[in-house]
Amino acid sequence: MASSTSSAPSMAERLQPRVDACNEMTALNYAKYVPFIVDGQPVGVLQPWFAEDLEKACGSETLRRDSNGAVTFVSSLDTADKRSEAIMPGLEKLRDQGVITGWRDEIFPVTMGYGVPPLFRIERAAASLLGVRAYGVHVNGFVTLPDGEKELWVGKRAKNKQTFPSKLDHLVAGGLPDGMPPYECVIKECAEEASVPESLARNAKAVGLVSYTMNYKGCCKRDVLFCYDLELPVDFVPTPDDGEVESFTRYKISEVLEIMATTEDFKENCCLVIIDFAVRHGFITPDEPGYVKLVQSLRVGNA
Template identity: 50%
Template sequence: MSTAAAAAEAGQQHATAEAAAAAVPPAAVAAAAAPPFDFAACIPRFLHWVDFCNSGAAAAAADEFLLLTVGGSAVGFLKPSFAERLLQFPDVFRRDGGGLALHPSLATQQQRTAAVAGVLEVLRGEGLIEGWRNELYPAVRAFHDEPAFLIERAAAPHFGIKAYGVHINGYVTLPDGSKELWVARRSRSKPTWPGKLDHIAAGGQPHGLGCMENVVKECEEEASIPTELAARATAVGAVSYTSLQPAGLKRDVLYCFDLELPADFAPRPQDGEVEEFMRMPAWRVAEIMTTSDEYKENCNLVIIDFFFRHGYLTPDMPGYLELLRGLKSGDMS
């Protein structure tokens, strides 16, 4: 590439980032200079997001759902009405104490996967399972267990299986040491959370793919981040929650990654899932989370974790330990 062409491309990247920031509605415009900002005052609202994402915890604890077991090991939670529908497939499901179990004749993972897939095709045809993704999730008690069976992602909350994902905080460190986060606005045509603010990249953790492989894949697909740059992402922990949805229990563990990006790099939408990217000071992101519901709800937890780890939230702030504990409210196995 010629020097002139390189300069032109760099200028266009900078212009893209500036244009994206200018396109943000007033509720999400970052001021040029950071005003004094009280992160301690954000904690009550941050606790609200923890409670919101854990709307299913009480229902699970109160035995409002039926256990789904395989070989005596619990892998899911079923709404009673959904369990009754599954019992209409007696070659696949049967009663087991107060819950349901896969039929013992389904002795292998492959047999169970095929049998459950056949049931799901019927339920999909009835309109009971919506948002089909053609992506398989493992039904497991814990992340490193061998899956009891594999199941279509769209059916995960119906079966109350644990689902895992990777969420990436893309950020830039300024010369003064302050940090700015790259924020994505989800496409308004997406069937889930259209137009909401999101991380630079994130995705469910499918079967057969390593977490770091998934990080690199999602960064490239959603934000056009080159492999060599995405591979710098660092695993920094996880958050978990149990959410109550119309389909059932959404039991999620989100693996958190930090990706420090060069100041002159600007992500670009690629796969149609993101409408635009904006770079915002950390304080402005916290302000949006505190004063609006612009963010996809579970993203708030991952960003709160970022604030803890980068020193924006400190032990002298009231509610610090309660908030820290709340980020891991779900089953972390």
């Protein structure tokens, strides 16, 4: 059994805080939130102040509180289309009031599980405030050097990006829009964010998922990220296209791990996907203390 008596913490132990930062939500935390119940199913959790704002903005012909204080749709709104149509004006009002920020004109399905029909649809920017489950794709773009060493392409987010400006990021990543299969989303994001041609992007390989429930500005961010490995030719250089990324730099895997262990430079949820990469490729092993805890905590959030 691996010894935990050595004095210097292992890389697994040094990376644990990065994973913990994505899992600040505990069962106890949830008690502070207002459930959003649709068709009898708990699809979201709202901060109490946002539950009130949302009710006010949507009006009593759309939303009401049930006997337990949970937010629900009025019973006549009994289809996904009716609910989506009814809630939209309220969300737009909250956007105009500056409550919902980062509006993207991107439709996002609210579901009880990946692949099941949505209970309603919302603007993507409202997902965190509604505390609903979201799904995304994250692509680790890497090269294998002639000596066998692996290097990872790391993006630096634009200074003026609405979310997480100037943070380090993957080659590409993105939320899954309504109705788009994950692999198609990977191909699209590869083109948009890093100018990776489809012929190369098609080598992206699905390799698993990470999940977490994160405290994001007081909201319950409940995400599942589908992880992809994309091995790129050594002479290929990704270039930013849609302005989301400022630059791309290639780092040795050991350098990336060291940056994550010593700084908060990486966008928080990217750390999970990169640690998953390091685990799958044997850069972190069960022989070092802290491995079990680290690997277990990569999939803590419920899907």
